[in-house]
Amino acid sequence: MGFLDIKNVTKSYGAVEVLHRVDISVQEGEFLVLVGPSGCGKSTLLNMIAGLEGISSGTISIDERVMNGVHPSKRNIAMVFQSYALYPNMTVGQNMTFGLEMHGVPKPEREAALKDVAKLLQIENLLDRKPGQLSGGQRQRVAMGRALVRQPDVFLFDEPLSNLDAKLRVDMRTEIKKLHDKLKTTIVYVTHDQIEAMTLSTRIAVMYQGYVQQLGTPKEIYDTPANVYVATFMGSPAMNVLPVRVVMRDGVPHAAVRAQDGAEQYLRFSQSNLAAWDGREILLGVRPEAITDPDGADRNSANIVPLSNRIGVTEPAGADTFVTMELGGRDVIARMRADANVVSGQDFTFAVNMEKAVAFDPASEERIAP
Template sequence: MGFLDIRNVTKSYGQVEVLHRVDIAVEEGEFLVLVGPSGCGKSTLLNMIAGLEAITGGEIAIKDRVINGVHPSKRNIAMVFQSYALYPNMTVGQNMTFGLEMHGVPKPERDKALVSVAKLLQIDHLLDRKPGQLSGGQRQRVAMGRALVRNPDVFLFDEPLSNLDAKLRVDMRTEIKKLHHNLKTTIVYVTHDQIEAMTLSTRIAVMNKGHVQQLGTPKEIYDTPANVFVATFMGSPAMNIVPATLVIEGGRPQAAVTDAEGQVRHLRFSQPGLAAWEGKPILLGIRPEAITDPEGADRKSGNIVALRNRVTVTEPAGADTFVTMTLSGKDAIARMRADANVVAGQAFDFAVNMEKAVAFDPATEERIA
């Protein structure tokens, strides 16, 4: 049982069920990110926690108190929206304390909370300005400050950085991370940006079509994805998914793939539990950073497999060079050092870290090892 419990929750609009039996227990002080493509149900779930959407089935509880049907103002939650939702005719200070005033908090307490939070967010010099005089990043800090002054049980963030430019998004991610580290607040955060999910969260719930596909730490989600959807949604560039056949040689399971010339190559797995799949088709999953040049290979790995193949495309990207080759008729991307000597059109000796490889069932797309 968690601090925030989402128990078997469903949501339907008429006959159409859009959220299917969601079960998540959020511990006190945890930073849970709900991530997934547009329309997957993550914002609907957040709105149900907030009380902005009715719950069709199941229960949501905060500190063991079931809040189904409880008015949003009685849930002791605070929400930060994508649109900031600031009152343009009020000053920054008035915007931040308006909710406290509506709840009858005495002015000395409001002022004390305002000073503390404004200093924490480094907006204490902006308290007399109107929202129209602020930058996007400053408005976002005010929206966060309005939530913080209330000291709620749970903070809800609905894609709060999506309106900011790329550099400011990175800066604000850092600020939110610092804020959570300092205050140890319980946060549920919605985004479609998997970089935000990986960098901010203590746990991630990856959602698709109303289902939680996987719930785990960023490392668990990244290293051992539950299925092909999670594998390809989380990570940039996405995990390479390559058709292969499972063969056994020398008692070790290996993925048989074809190179650009149609020659069969064997990539030896580290996992011993694949023997039951001998002779069957599989999907080989491997991250781009696990395919590199021999000099850049992970020295700690006990299973680096050499793979000679023709390079299709090279893409310099500052600190990295992305190199594309063909495996079993599919493009596979390798992530190499900026100074790796790789030339498009030529054969190259790739080093594949098969300790990082996973295998999926082609029929169900679920991970088998």
């Protein structure tokens, strides 16, 4: 049993079920990120944890106490909204301690909590200002501070960085990570940004169409995606997924793929269980960084396979160069070193790290486990 337990939870609006049998157990001090596209149900689930939405079936418990039907004010949770939701007529200090005041916390305790949190967030010099006098990043710190002073059981973040510009978003992401490392608080964080999910979380729940597609650590989600949806949603650029035929050569399964010139080439799999798929088509998933030039290949891998093909588009991107080529009738992206000698239109021998390859069933789009 976890500190926050979500057991077989569903949510319906009339006859339409929008969340389907969600089971997630969050340990105390864990940072869980709910990630997925708009409309996948992640914010609905967060609001159910907060008590802002009712539960159609199942149970949500915090510290072994069932929260079904419990008013939000009685749940000892704190929520940080996308819109900050600060009172414009109050100072920063008043905004941060208003909740404590409403709960009858004595003034000396409120002031002590405000002083500690303001120091932690480095906003001591902003306490007498109004929200309208603050930048977006400062307002976000105040919204976080208002949650922190209450010392709740669970912090809920609803896309808190989506209103910030790109650089500030990165900076605030780092601050939230530092804060969690220091306080070891239990956090449930909603975002549509898979980079935020990967960098902040201890575990990720990838959601789509009201279902949890996969629950796992960032490494598990990235390296062993449960299905094609997770594989292509998590990662930038996304995992390459292309149809291949399994061919047995010398007793070892290989992926038969067609290069741009039509020639069939064979990529040796590392997982032996694919022998059962001999002669059948599967979907091969390979991350862009697992396709590179021979000098840039992972020297720790025991299964680097050469692949000859024509270079399509090259895209210099500072630390990396992205190369697009046609493989199996689809565009495939390779991630090269910045100084890789690649030229559009030229033939090139790529190095494919097949230890990082993932196989999917083309019918169900589920991963074929080793």
